[in-house]
Amino acid sequence: MISVLLVDDEALVRAGLRLILQTADDLTVVGDAEDGRSALEAVARHRPDVVLMDLRMPTMDGIAATAALRARANPPSVVVLTTFDTDDEVFQALECGASGFLLKDTPPAELLRAVRLAAAGDGMLSPSVTRQVITRLTAEDRTRRRREALVRLGGLTEREREVLVQIGRGSTNAEIAEYLRMSEATVKSHVTHLFEKVAASNRVQLAITAYRAGLID
Numbered sequence: 001m002i003s004v005l006l007v008d009d010e011a012l013v014r015a016g017l018r019l020i021l022q023t024a025d026d027l028t029v030v031g032d033a034e035d036g037r038s039a040l041e042a043v044a045r046h047r048p049d050v051v052l053m054d055l056r057m058p059t060m061d062g063i064a065a066t067a068a069l070r071a072r073a074n075p076p077s078v079v080v081l082t083t084f085d086t087d088d089e090v091f092q093a094l095e096c097g098a099s100g101f102l103l104k105d106t107p108p109a110e111l112l113r114a115v116r117l118a119a120a121g122d123g124m125l126s127p128s129v130t131r132q133v134i135t136r137l138t139a140e141d142r143t144r145r146r147r148e149a150l151v152r153l154g155g156l157t158e159r160e161r162e163v164l165v166q167i168g169r170g171s172t173n174a175e176i177a178e179y180l181r182m183s184e185a186t187v188k189s190h191v192t193h194l195f196e197k198v199a200a201s202n203r204v205q206l207a208i209t210a211y212r213a214g215l216i217d
Contacts, residue, residue: 002119005046006032007039007065008054008081013104017052020108027115036060040068043076049119051078053098055089063092070097070201077118077202099202117172121191121203150213152198160197161215163190167203168210 004021006014006029014032021027030046033039036053037060043051051069055062066078080093080101090101099118102111156164159180166176173191177184191203200206210216 003030003048005048005051009057036065053080067096097201168207168216
């Protein structure tokens with residue numbers, strides 16, 4: 001059972017998300033919070049697997065809350081919720097360690113899939129969304145960032161680089177396994193090594209490094 005915490009300053013939004021999540025037999029909503037500060041307390045109390053985090057809230061916004069959560073030991077996966085896919089705050093939250101983002105009008109089936117993938121530590125951004133995110137994050141100071149990224153990738157094996165490229169393209173572990181003709185367990189092992197070698201906390205940060213290093217056009 002995957003436990004989920006809902007964080008949004010609008011009670012109606014939280015109620016709507018709860019109704020959607022309750023339709024799935026493998027998901028359970030363990031609590032909710034109306035702002036970032038309350039979210040930190042709720043996470044400590046309920047220890048959810050996934051937090052659905054609104055960005056614009058009073059007291060403490062979603063960016064600050066995401067950064068605080070991801071700095072904890074054994075943090076939950078954080079998926080940020082936004083009204084606009086070009087919102088600058090989305091990109092800040094991703095750099096703080098969020099696993100990805102969803103629009104608030106995301107279809108229910110896609111929301112459920114995203115929560116499951118986030119809980120599994122798998123990819124959850126479509127290739128088109130991944131490219132948009134990475135393009136935005138790599139638009140400034142390309143030379144310095146590319147040099148830093150290449151240094152971070154210096155110790156990777158050829159197979160790990162291949163897996164990293166596929167992560168950067170938004171592929172899930174199952175898709176990578178099929179594409180590279182290896183078992184999904186082997187892919188997961190490579191991903192674990194990538195997290196350690198690249199010093200990344202989630203797949204989005206791995207993808208960012210791959211783009212900055214020039215592994216993906």
